[in-house]
Amino acid sequence: MTASGASVGNWAELTERYTQLVEDINHANHLYYVLDSPEIADAEYDRLMEELRGIESEHPELQSPDSPTQRVGAGPAAQFAVVQHRVPMLSLANAFSADALRAWHERISRLMGREIKDFTIEPKIDGLAIMLRFEQGRFSIGATRGDGSRGEDITANLRTVRSVPLVLNDSPPPYLEVRGEVYLSRAAFQKINDERTATGQPLFANPRNCAAGSVRQLDSRITARRPLDVFIYALGESEGWQPRTQWQMLEAFGKWGFKTNPNNARAQTIDQVVKACAEWEHRRESLDYEIDGVVVKVNDLDLQGELGVVGREPRWAIAFKFPPVQATTVLKSIEVNVGRTGSLNPYAVLEPVQVGGVTVSQATLHNEDDIRRKDIRVGDTVLVHRAGEVIPQVIGPILTKRPPDAVPYELPKICPRCGSPVVRTEGEAMARCTGGFAKCVSQRFELLKHFVSRGAMDIESVGEKLAWSLVIENKLVYDPSDIYQLTKDQLIGLERIGDKSAQTVLDNISASKSRTLTQVLYALGIRYVGYQTAELLARAFVTMDRLREASLEDIEQVEGIGPKIAESVYAWFREADNLRMLDKLVAAGVNMQEEAVTISGPLAGLTIVVTGRLERRSRTQIEQQIKELGGAVGDSVSKKTSYLVAGEEAGSKLDKAKKLGTPIITESEFDKLVEEQSHA
Ligand code: IVH
Numbered sequence: 001m002t003a004s005g006a007s008v009g010n011w012a013e014l015t016e017r018y019t020q021l022v023e024d025i026n027h028a029n030h031l032y033y034v035l036d037s038p039e040i041a042d043a044e045y046d047r048l049m050e051e052l053r054g055i056e057s058e059h060p061e062l063q064s065p066d067s068p069t070q071r072v073g074a075g076p077a078a079q080f081a082v083v084q085h086r087v088p089m090l091s092l093a094n095a096f097s098a099d100a101l102r103a104w105h106e107r108i109s110r111l112m113g114r115e116i117k118d119f120t121i122e123p124k125i126d127g128l129a130i131m132l133r134f135e136q137g138r139f140s141i142g143a144t145r146g147d148g149s150r151g152e153d154i155t156a157n158l159r160t161v162r163s164v165p166l167v168l169n170d171s172p173p174p175y176l177e178v179r180g181e182v183y184l185s186r187a188a189f190q191k192i193n194d195e196r197t198a199t200g201q202p203l204f205a206n207p208r209n210c211a212a213g214s215v216r217q218l219d220s221r222i223t224a225r226r227p228l229d230v231f232i233y234a235l236g237e238s239e240g241w242q243p244r245t246q247w248q249m250l251e252a253f254g255k256w257g258f259k260t261n262p263n264n265a266r267a268q269t270i271d272q273v274v275k276a277c278a279e280w281e282h283r284r285e286s287l288d289y290e291i292d293g294v295v296v297k298v299n300d301l302d303l304q305g306e307l308g309v310v311g312r313e314p315r316w317a318i319a320f321k322f323p324p325v326q327a328t329t330v331l332k333s334i335e336v337n338v339g340r341t342g343s344l345n346p347y348a349v350l351e352p353v354q355v356g357g358v359t360v361s362q363a364t365l366h367n368e369d370d371i372r373r374k375d376i377r378v379g380d381t382v383l384v385h386r387a388g389e390v391i392p393q394v395i396g397p398i399l400t401k402r403p404p405d406a407v408p409y410e411l412p413k414i415c416p417r418c419g420s421p422v423v424r425t426e427g428e429a430m431a432r433c434t435g436g437f438a439k440c441v442s443q444r445f446e447l448l449k450h451f452v453s454r455g456a457m458d459i460e461s462v463g464e465k466l467a468w469s470l471v472i473e474n475k476l477v478y479d480p481s482d483i484y485q486l487t488k489d490q491l492i493g494l495e496r497i498g499d500k501s502a503q504t505v506l507d508n509i510s511a512s513k514s515r516t517l518t519q520v521l522y523a524l525g526i527r528y529v530g531y532q533t534a535e536l537l538a539r540a541f542v543t544m545d546r547l548r549e550a551s552l553e554d555i556e557q558v559e560g561i562g563p564k565i566a567e568s569v570y571a572w573f574r575e576a577d578n579l580r581m582l583d584k585l586v587a588a589g590v591n592m593q594e595e596a597v598t599i600s601g602p603l604a605g606l607t608i609v610v611t612g613r614l615e616r617r618s619r620t621q622i623e624q625q626i627k628e629l630g631g632a633v634g635d636s637v638s639k640k641t642s643y644l645v646a647g648e649e650a651g652s653k654l655d656k657a658k659k660l661g662t663p664i665i666t667e668s669e670f671d672k673l674v675e676e677q678s679h680a
Pocket of ligand 1: 122314
């Protein structure tokens with residue numbers, strides 16, 4: 001008897017049996033992997049799986065993506081697709097001490113004008129942040145956090161994680177996006193490294209790296225072999241469901257079949273929070289997975305909304321980080337790197353020392369003032385600390401061990417790379433080499449590295465080594481635009497480049513000519529212009545020419561661009577070397593125009609400013625809503641403002657809008673606008 005057709009009479013019965021099997025096995029998986037309380041014997045489970053595989057092999061057309069057989073992974077993919085997060089994935093501010101926790105509490109209490117109470121306390125899993133999307137209760141997309149706005153589509157890999165439900169229970173919202181952390185237990189990590197030792201493969205440094213490596217495999221069959229796990233802790237977005245508290249949210253997650261951390265807890269007062277955090281410092285070792293702190297969140301979600309977000313960090317939550325591991329060692333010398341924009345970055349060369357499981361031989365020293373303030377001298381025995389994934393830092397000298405001949409440190413007065421004078425502008429922390437990329441090889445090299453990097457021109461085959469060879473060793477590239485003039489012969493002349501890889505490099509370079517204006521702008525390496533700022537500029541000016549011609553005031557007018565950035569952008573376009581490079585990029589055929597913006601949503605293309613007190617929502621709530629619906633939120637009224645939403649006691653913004661003739665609407669009219677635009 002085969003496991004399928006023969007024992008089941010007809011098609012209807014077969015499909016019914018199939019559905020039943022999928023359901024039963026998924027249920028058994030949930031009990032086993034999420035709730036840790038299996039109800040059926042392993043043998044029975046194996047029998048059901050066997051039957052299911054039998055049906056699927058005879059009737060592949062029946063196979064559904066929710067089938068537990070899909071957890072073994074599919075074949076390799078070429079690359080990960082990009083997933084745009086509709087609601088940005090935030091990060092957290094850190095508190096490194098009880099005092100810092102209390103200071104956070106005081107800040108938010110002051111802000112709200114009353115003592116904030118009622119928190120959730122969640123172990124901070126040291127893994128990788130991910131998002132999971134469910135449509136009609138079915139797992140549809142899973143992605144990494146990426147930069148918070150755009151992540152990588154790792155659906156196929158997350159499908160192999162047993163504690164990721166493929167189908168949700170108990171009537172979940174029709175659209176649901178949750179966030180959580182994928183991680184590996186210490187035991188699983190140990191086992192994987194043991195196997196790698198046996199087969200002579202390089203070892204993973206820690207469970208976090210191992211989890212990250214596993215979840216970003218292009219071949220999901222490899223992911224499937226790593227016993228990854230997941231805890232869900234936050235809501236991204238949902239339709240038709242509005243929890244009132246973080247705790248209620250966590251409970252609903254559990255009900256629907258997600259794995260939430262059984263160690264999550266609640267606390268009423270900040271005293272209780274501080275106590276719980278201190279306890280976790282000792283309890284952390286008792287867990288089978290690594291945590292690097294405790295996440296404290298304000299429980300009430302309305303209150304969260306009112307507290308809002310600064311930059312990428314919510315005010316309503318904080319990560320209490322455990323004191324990092326420290327060690328002492330000898331500072332052998334202080335060296336200086338020259339950054340892309342000329343900054344002189346001093347770093348410590350140390351007698352190698354073990355800190356938190358890794359060998360540290362270099363540490364950052366931030367800047368001149370910091371070295372002076374801490375009075376760090378070459379020859380000192382210094383305290384080094386390494387917190388989580390952060391670059392090791394020198395905390396300070398152990399003065400009792402200072403050699404008598406140690407002298408205070410001074411930053412070089414001329415650039416160690418190009419000999420140009422070093423200046424330090426008043427009010428700035430960093431001293432800079434004045435050579436620019438025209439004179440300073442270091443800046444030239446750093447600029448090229450930045451130019452080809454991901455998010456910029458994304459020219460993968462020009463890595464650090466090739467950049468070094470092109471700029472420093474062979475002087476073929478003077479500014480980044482020169483890469484578009486490279487010939488195959490020149491490349492083949494370089495060490496270790498054959499005909500085929502030379503062609504790949506040229507193809508990659510050529511393909512980069514069609515990057516978006518945002519990417520090009522970001523790639524230029526203008527000081528203070530990160531990707532987000534580049535995006536704002538590209539949207540506002542649409543072509544490079546217009547930005548090039550723009551006055552300082554024009555640039556300052558752009559929402560989200562402050563005077564410091566505007567100044568830097570304006571100055572960049574007045575520098576002969578920069579303009580020469582720009583002209584060469586144009587001549588090479590690099591795209592200099594932004595395509596029509598494809599932000600979707602009913603408010604796409606509109607910039608809306610909000611002022612005064614609204615009736616039904618807080619300021620943050622309406623601003624969040626505008627962004628979610630594809631609109632942009634402006635800080636101040638300008639010619640570019642599409643609407644001003646004015647509530648009670650609106651002040652100067654209202655006057656400005658009246659003067660400029662900006663349409664002024666009430667909160668209800670805003671709702672109507674959304675309604676109309678949604679049906680447009
Ligand atoms: S909440 C505001 N909750 O910590 C929402 N994060 O430093 C931000 N993490 O990117 C996330 N456990 O990878 C939250 N219970 C938890 C967490 C947690 C671990 C990680 C997460 C996040 C990072 C922020």
